[in-house]
Amino acid sequence: MTQGKNYALTSEEDENDFWGFAQDARGFFSPLGEEGWRQVEFVGSAPQGGLLASLDHVGGRRAVAGNAYLDVLxxxxxxxxxxxxxxxxxxxxxxxxxxADLVDVTMRLWCDEAMPGSGWVWELIRTGRLTRTGLWHELDAAGRRAWLAVALWSHRYQRRGKSDAPAGTVFTMDGRHIVDEDSFYCALGEAINGPGGYFGWNLDAVDDCLRGRWGATPPFTLEWQHSTDARTRLALLLEIFEERGIEVILK
Structure with a gap:
């Protein structure tokens, strides 16, 4: 973890009610606790606004600061x-x-979007080390899901200033590490948008991506290299892709 302003909290009710930066949000990407709650330590922070007002009321109703947005910086x-x-x-x-003058604030909060194991993927992006494809290859099923989640949440940031590839583009996808549907989407995202790229994590999401501003303009061609092992397991998915204007060439 780099030292500095790596996380920020802002009130959901008022975007001008800024709650402060932190060096770490320890526990945020840990497995969910009882009934989906997480215990998070906002490390190295200087609380402001609604969060600061709650510090003197631990154990009481006013310790609840409310709903917020947690940004990864x-x-x-x-x-x-x-x-x-x-x-x-x-x-x-x-x-x-x-x-000096910094505090560590332990908070309870509820968030079902932060996948366990996502923190290291964000750190790759923050430190500029997400520079090659395939860094997800050794992940287990849960790890691949976390990878896809970060690819989704970081998509706008990673593609800022870039235009969609024009219609008719041929994308090449390496199929050697495709073992299930999630690994297919990991490979697809990187084929279209490069390292850590996203182009859906289910068919509904792919439909959204095909509407534009996600890296590719349909119709396009997906050249799937090393497809032999996975093509039978994903045959239905291939049919649906072709219905959506994606020509899939199996090699």
Whole structure:
């Protein structure tokens, strides 16, 4: 984890009610707790606004700061992606070893969008190390789902300033690591949008991507290399793709 302003909280009710930056949001990408709650430590922070007002009321109703957006920031402080978090409630606060006048705030919040294991993928993007395809190849099923989630939430950031490829473009997809539907979408996203790229994580999402501003303009061609092992398992998916104007060439 790099030191600095890596996360930010802003009230959902008022975008001018900024709650502060933090060096880490420890626990945010951990498995869900009881009934979907997470316990998150906002490390190295200087709370402001509604969060600051809640610090003196731990254990009471006013410890609930409310709903917010948690932004994952790049090295320049630009939001790479944002998560909606419900019922942010301060549990404890203590001086932070991260620096003078900083505190570590432990909060309880609810968020079903933050996939366990996503933190390291965000760190790849933040530190500029997401520079080659295939970094998802060794992940298990849960890891691939987390990878796709970050690819989705970071899509606008990663494609800022880029135009969609024109209709008729031929994209090449390496099929050697496609073992299930999620790995297909990991490979598809990278074939169209490069390392960490996204182009859907289910068929409904692919339909959305085909409407534009997601990297490719239909109709286009997908050249699927090394397709032998996976083509039988994903035969229905291939039929549906072709119905959507995607010509799939199996090699």
């Amino acid at each position: 790049d090295a320049e402080g630009v939001s790479m992606g944002s998560y909606f978090v419900n019922d942010v409630t301060v549990i404890s606060v203590r001086p932070s070893p991260s620096g």
